[in-house]
Amino acid sequence: MSIPNKHYGELKDSYLFYNIAQKVKKYSEAHPDKKLYRLGIGDVSLPLCDAVIKALHKGVDDQAAKDSFHGYMPECGAPFLRETIASYYNKRGVNLTSEEVFVSSGASDELGDIIDMFDRNTSVLIMEPAYPAYVDANVMAGKKIYHLPTGSDEGFLPLPKEDTVADVIYICSPNNPTGAVYTKEGLKQWVDFANRHGSVILFDAAYEAFIEEDELPRSIFEIEGARTCAIEICSFSKTAGFTGTRLGYTVIPKDLEREGMNFNSMWVRNRTTKTNGVSYIIQVGGAAVFTDEGQKQIHENINIYKNNAKIIMEALDEVGIWYCGGKNAPYVWMKCPDNMGSWEFFDYLLENIQVIGTPGEGFGKCGEGFFRFSSFGSPEDTAEAAHRIKKLLGKG
Numbered sequence: 190m191s192i193p194n195k196h197y198g199e200l201k202d203s204y205l206f207y208n209i210a211q212k213v214k215k216y217s218e219a220h221p222d223k224k225l226y227r228l229g230i231g232d233v234s235l236p237l238c239d240a241v242i243k244a245l246h247k248g249v250d251d252q253a254a255k256d257s258f259h260g261y262m263p264e265c266g267a268p269f270l271r272e273t274i275a276s277y278y279n280k281r282g283v284n285l286t287s288e289e290v291f292v293s294s295g296a297s298d299e300l301g302d303i304i305d306m307f308d309r310n311t312s313v314l315i316m317e318p319a320y321p322a323y324v325d326a327n328v329m330a331g332k333k334i335y336h337l338p339t340g341s342d343e344g345f346l347p348l349p350k351e352d353t354v355a356d357v358i359y360i361c362s363p364n365n366p367t368g369a370v371y372t373k374e375g376l377k378q379w380v381d382f383a384n385r386h387g388s389v390i391l392f393d394a395a396y397e398a399f400i401e402e403d404e405l406p407r408s409i410f411e412i413e414g415a416r417t418c419a420i421e422i423c424s425f426s427k428t429a430g431f432t433g434t435r436l437g438y439t440v441i442p443k444d445l446e447r448e449g450m451n452f453n454s455m456w457v458r459n460r461t462t463k464t465n466g467v468s469y470i471i472q473v474g475g476a477a478v479f480t481d482e483g484q485k486q487i488h489e490n491i492n493i494y495k496n497n498a499k500i501i502m503e504a505l506d507e508v509g510i511w512y513c514g515g516k517n518a519p520y521v522w523m524k525c526p527d528n529m530g531s532w533e534f535f536d537y538l539l540e541n542i543q544v545i546g547t548p549g550e551g552f553g554k555c556g557e558g559f560f561r562f563s564s565f566g567s568p569e570d571t572a573e574a575a576h577r578i579k580k581l582l583g584k585g
């Protein structure tokens with residue numbers, strides 16, 4: 190008889206987005222005339238930029254001619270894209286080679302797959318509130334999970350403490366859901382801690398392109414010592430609108446070793462066994478993101494989202510509500526007013542002003558009492574939602 194992975198039975202029901210959808214459906218059925226303002230979505234709303242679309246078309250045409258046709262792609266990524274990504278880092282003063290860059294089908298895929306490289310008995314540390322996939326992927330793999338709750342007193346950016354040692358440490362900066370971003374000094378503390386204890390940091394940089402303050406680190410590899418303790422996972426999804434196109438990359442330095450085993454070599458072995466590479470067409474499209482034209486165009490889109498975040502922040506400033514994020518991130522994380530619970534606040538916004546956000550409790554227990562607004566909606570809807578929030582919360 191085959192034995193299933195019993196750890197799947199330990200997964201908690203993922204009710205966050207299901208519950209939101211149910212509540213919204215019920216409300217819409219009862220009030221078909223009311224327009225809804227969606228500030229809850231984590232998906233992008235703007236199309237791929239022109240430079241990427243042109244490159245995708247070229248990729249398709251290449252596949253139509255015998256001389257330019259590509260079959261299986263190299264499992265670790267097309268050399269042209271690995272080199273382009275390495276030079277994107279090099280230009281920012283981060284030293285890494287193309288062999289340290291692995292092209293992927295997206296950050297979610299990698300966040301799940303990368304766990305393969307760690308022993309069954311590995312412990313992981315997850316700072317919460319957190320992107321839900323970190324916990325679930327580790328539950329499925331049967332890993333021992335230490336939850337590190339954080340709060341507004343530390344700006345949702347916890348620093349290491351000697352009793353929080355684990356083999357693997359997840360860090361997401363800019364953070365989903367809090368929008369909080371580590372400084373170089375904060376990250377240096379985690380890097381030193383990981384090197385001291387032999388831990389490996391899994392650094393999720395999915396929102397690096399939203400950082401506008403030069404002194405904030407966009408990569409863990411801007412921190413001295415990170416090459417011996419960190420893996421960086423990144424995505425084209427929010428940076429360049431690839432949520433439905435699928436592309437990402439992972440950086441594993443050749444200096445990262447534990448117990449005589451080299452993680453870069455292990456990942457080469459893993460990829461050559463478990464994938465047959467990412468589509469040639471999509472990789473051609475991805476390379477266009479790093480051209481001057483591509484960079485200009487993706488930042489035009491990012492600036493539209495950032496302006497949405499600014500409008501939400503201004504509304505919260507006006508009514509005197511605590512929040513973090515928004516400036517260097519696409520998410521604004523606010524404290525619910527009048528000590529409301531996060532689901533209570535969700536209902537309050539939906540019923541009174543038809544604005545939809547995401548209850549913080551869905552990202553871990555310590556998210557209770559907080560609420561996430563996303564800036565990925567349309568500017569018109571965001572402006573109207575902000576106006577309604579100001580009117581509702583500023584009434585007292």
Ligand code: PLP
Pocket residue numbers: 231294295296297298320361364365393395423424425426432436437
């Ligand atoms: N990491 C974080 C923090 C995210 O918020 C998301 C998506 O919302 C991902 C990873 C997944 O990215 P991808 O679309 O590349 O799978």
